[in-house]
Amino acid sequence: MKLRIAKVPGDGIGPEVVREAVKAVNAVCAKFGHSAEYTLAYVGACAIDRYGDAYPEESHRICMDSDAVLFGAVGDPKYDNDPASKVRPEQGLLAIRKRLGLYANIRPVETFESLLYKSPLKEELVRGADFVCIRELTGGMYFGEKGRRDNGDTAFDTNVYHRYEIERILKLAFEYSGRRRHHLTVVDKANVLETSRLWRQAAQEMEASYPDVKTDYMYVDNASMQLIRCPKFFDVIVTENTFGDILTDEASCISGSMGLLASASIGEHTSLFEPIHGSYPQAAGKNIANPLAAILSAAMMFEYSFGLMKEGEAIRKAVSASIEAGVVTEDLAREGERAYSTSEVGDWVAKHI
Ligand SMILES: NC(=O)c1ccc[n+]([C@@H]2O[C@H](COP(=O)([O-])OP(=O)(O)OC[C@H]3O[C@@H](n4cnc5c(N)ncnc54)[C@H](O)[C@@H]3O)[C@@H](O)[C@H]2O)c1
Known part of the structure; x- marks a missing residue:
């Protein structure tokens, strides 16, 4: 080829x-x-x-x-x-x-037996950890309207998601999970953010089309803790742009090096x-x-x-x-x-x- x-x-x-x-x-x-x-x-x-x-x-x-x-x-x-x-x-x-x-950034996180000691986490926590983060890459706060007002003393970054942007990456994530261990974790902040509520609503509507995938929902603050506490819990994680940026750097610690x-x-x-x-x-x-x-x-x-x-x-x-x-x-x-x-x-x- x-x-x-x-x-x-x-x-x-x-x-x-x-x-x-x-x-x-x-x-x-x-x-x-x-x-x-x-x-x-x-x-x-x-x-x-x-x-x-x-x-x-x-x-x-x-x-x-x-x-x-x-x-x-x-x-x-x-x-x-x-x-x-x-x-x-x-x-x-x-x-x-x-x-x-x-629109989709796919980041596998896996461990190598001979490098377990390099992880700042305990070896028994990271041994066997093997998951994939799917991060939305072209929407959300990074691309929303941003600017300053009040002579520069007020700054704003707008977090916007359209349904089609959410659905196309969720589809990818559901299908990806179906080819792995059939477990999808949707990470959001639906208790606070309207964009997250739309993400959760869309995911809940799509769940029925993927009966072989066990779907769960996790707030991003909890997810950042569970990644450290129990990385083996995860199979496929799907999340919006900013959360994904932060969580994937955190996840890199599991492997031991950026x-x-x-x-x-x-x-x-x-x-x-x-x-x-x-x-x-x-x-x-x-x-x-x-x-x-x-x-x-x-x-x-x-x-x-x-x-x-x-x-x-x-x-x-x-x-x-x-x-x-x-x-x-x-x-x-x-x-x-x-x-x-x-x-x-x-x-x-x-x-x-
Ligand atoms: N996708 C990208 O191109 C991207 C991503 C992140 C940061 N940046 C930019 O890179 C610049 C530096 O940012 P930073 O210091 O926050 O992040 P960085 O990833 O460049 O470095 C952070 C730390 O990770 C380690 N590291 C990174 N890559 C490594 C490698 N290949 N081998 C060994 N160790 C490695 C080093 O300890 C380094 O100090 C900034 O200008 C930032 O905007 C670009």
């Missing part, structure tokens, strides 16, 4: 981890007889520097014309520390999500695959960042965009093997043991594939 991939490294450690993901993709292509063709596109601070726009039209065209987008991360301290800045790298991220119609969690964003046009971490500017250019989340995102790309399950599995197996063999970056290395560089881990994984 010919794979047309938009390569969007972004900022900070983005280029370093995407480089390693590309090695894994090429290794899989060589093994299974596919060919990958990459087109480079700029999004984030690097796009602002080049085009004065965090998501330039040319980048959008490249993404639209590709079969999948392999994404790194965006963000640069020079913008983070300037609240008055009119253009921001994160606008690029929001724009690519909106314009590609990427550098391990991959994600797929799917929707109306080309799907996008990215690690859940940011641009980790402190590590940029040092060849120390963990590339495994980006490499696992490439595995999701094979599975979701191309339906190539064996190819995805080959990447997953190689990643697990590198962890078992202790070929890991400093965030995962055991005390007193050697930490490998970003490129050494990527080379090892590609060779193993």
Whole structure:
């Protein structure tokens, strides 16, 4: 198969981890007889520097014309520390999500036996935890009307959800649960927020169409506690944009490192695959960042965009093997043991594939 991939490294450690993901993709292509063709596109601070726009039209065209987008991360301290800045790298991220119609972000959270000790939680709590967060990505407060009034002393972000936005992601979540352990947890704040009440109402109406899925409802404050108290309770979680953003970072602690969690964003046009971490500017250019989340995102790309399950599995197996063999970056290395560089881990994984 010919794979047309938009390569969007972004900022900070983005280029370093995407480089390693590309090695894994090429290794899989060589093994299974596919060919990958990459087109480079700029999004984030690097796009602002080049085009004065965090998501330039040319980048959008490249993404639209590709079969999948392999994404790194965006963000640069020079913008983070300037609240008055009119253009921001994160606008690029929001724009690519909106314009590609990427309404669902799928983030699997799993544990690796040899890394259980890395989790800040007790091993017996996290051993065997295996769930998927499905976060709504193009609605809610991040995209609602926002602004200032009263000479800037009052600020507002409007949380808006339309029924169709809720129903399409719930459908995806019900179907996803049906292919896993048949348990869906709808996370909301229906005791306070009107948007959450609409989410809950829609989910309750749809439940009957999915009799094989056990559905339960949990307030987000409770969910944030249960994720830590009993992560094994969860199979599939579905929630709105802001809650999902926060809960998935919390969930990353279960695996032990931000550098391990991959994600797929799917929707109306080309799907996008990215690690859940940011641009980790402190590590940029040092060849120390963990590339495994980006490499696992490439595995999701094979599975979701191309339906190539064996190819995805080959990447997953190689990643697990590198962890078992202790070929890991400093965030995962055991005390007193050697930490490998970003490129050494990527080379090892590609060779193993
Ligand atoms: N999707 C995205 O592109 C995205 C997501 C979150 C944050 N950001 C941006 O990234 C910048 C930095 O934000 P932040 O510091 O809050 O989040 P971050 O994810 O970049 O880093 C947080 C911490 O996680 C760890 N970490 C992250 N990635 C890692 C990796 N690959 N290997 C090892 N450890 C890793 C590090 O300890 C780091 O200090 C900001 O500009 C922010 O806006 C972008």
